[in-house]
Amino acid sequence: MPAYGLSLLLSTDPAPSLLPCSADAVIRDRSKGGSCGRAVVGAPGDRRGSWEPSCLSGELMDLIRTEGQRMTAAQPSETTVGNMVRRVLKVIREEYGRLHGRSEESDQQESLHKLLTSGGLSEDFSTPYPPLRANVIEAINELLIELEGTTDNIAMQALEHIHSNEVIMTIGYSRTVEAFLKEAARKRKFQVIVAECAPFCQGHEMAVRLSKENIETTVMSDAAIFAVMSRVNKVIIGTKTILANGALIAVSGTHTLALAAKHHSTPLIVCAPMFKLSPQFPNEEDSFHKFVSPQEVLPFTEGEILAKINVHCPVFDYVPPELITLFISNIGGNAPSYIYRLMSELYHPDDYEL
Structure with a gap:
């Protein structure tokens, strides 16, 4: 899997060359949403060894969100990139919630209730969990398998x-x-x-x-x-x-x-x-x-x-x-x-x- 797109997902060191690489990838794959989406999601597996276990979930999500903004800015009409960034963020939220002891019931609420209340709630992602790294990588691999079989x-x-x-x-x-x-x-x-x-x-x-x-x-x-x-x-x-x-x-x-x-x-x-x-x-x-x-x-x-x-x-x-x-x-x-x-x-x- 190409190591462009979210190549910083499991890293704490920003790469100066990310924007040109991501922009080139998005432009080249503008007619291949599936390929572009798999590249964005698959990049974390290429850098799995660079994420420190002590890295906080909140910091990781902020990093992903920042790089997601940079990639979507490269080609705003390629919405697949932003969608995959959001999917990865949802994966991190879910895995953190499981380790934090929160029931999955909160993820199964009625959609209207979630939309009405989410703006006023601020989740705490400040607790470090060493198993989070392996769990997130496993969940992302499952997401990649899902993407491969969509067609x-x-x-x-x-x-x-x-x-x-x-x-x-x-x-x-x-x-x-x-x-x-x-x-x-x-x-x-x-x-x-x-x-x-x-x-x-x-x-x-x-x-x-x-x-x-x-x-x-x-x-x-x-x-x-x-x-x-x-x-x-x-x-x-x-x-x-x-x-x-x-x-x-x-x-x-x-x-x-x-x-x-x-x-x-x-x-x-x-x-x-x-x-x-x-x-x-x-x-x-x-x-x-x-x-x-x-x-x-x-x-x-x-x-x-x-x-x-x-x-x-x-x-x-x-x-x-x-x-x-x-x-x-x-x-x-x-x-x-x-x-x-x-x-x-x-x-x-x-x-x-x-």
């Missing part, structure tokens, strides 16, 4: 949602959706329509990969989504981020697809592992807006036109929760209204803001 766990549920002779529509390329459809194709015969997701046209890559598995696949332009939707039985998509209100930050064009599905009462299913669930809300716009060069839309050779207009090429769409029918994650299927409950199970309320 397979989602794909295993495919036969429950895809039936024979159905027409499935998707957009762009998603490794999770690809695995989901391939698993269903082992026992079911169905047709897939892929919207090309212009101007990046990642849908072409998806179509090629599916056709190699003998899945009947058709590529269409994004403009034809509404016209074709009446023939579609289900829409299955991936996403970049699941927000705290159950909304999505997904590839550009997904909102159009979701609106068409809603108009035709076509179920929209989102395949996404739990590490993409973020406690952020859509009002934090600076974290989600991302624009790239409009070269694919309007080439720079059109100099005469470019001098007179401004061209914006957004990478992501915001998809509100009312357009989503079901989330399929590595822990099962859930409605958008249940997201708040999953948040309380994955992250501690005090860690929502790093």
Whole structure:
């Protein structure tokens, strides 16, 4: 496992080179949330020998939170990094609580009660526990195993949602959706329509990969989504981020697809592992807006036109929760209204803001 990301998790000596390494890792893995998340969580195992047993849990959590802020600042739109930092903080809190003699009952309270009371409570992490180091490392290793199997766990549920002779529509390329459809194709015969997701046209890559598995696949332009939707039985998509209100930050064009599905009462299913669930809300716009060069839309050779207009090429769409029918994650299927409950199970309320 690469030793970048939270390479200081089990160390008390800050490394000056962490920010460039983490920034490079985040940028290189911007389309591979799973790889980036595993790197962030896996780094502690590479430095397990540098954490002194006498290190206080509070100091360790402050260090992780500080480095988490630095990594998220390198690429704010890569929410997976912050999510994994929060998961590690939750692991430390839980292991400290067990050693401190606190019952796990406090972690199983109603979510609303936790949200209302957490702001006024301050936990004491000042007691050193020598076994804490080994317990935290073991828990992080379990988290790594969970991350490794997320795609397979989602794909295993495919036969429950895809039936024979159905027409499935998707957009762009998603490794999770690809695995989901391939698993269903082992026992079911169905047709897939892929919207090309212009101007990046990642849908072409998806179509090629599916056709190699003998899945009947058709590529269409994004403009034809509404016209074709009446023939579609289900829409299955991936996403970049699941927000705290159950909304999505997904590839550009997904909102159009979701609106068409809603108009035709076509179920929209989102395949996404739990590490993409973020406690952020859509009002934090600076974290989600991302624009790239409009070269694919309007080439720079059109100099005469470019001098007179401004061209914006957004990478992501915001998809509100009312357009989503079901989330399929590595822990099962859930409605958008249940997201708040999953948040309380994955992250501690005090860690929502790093």
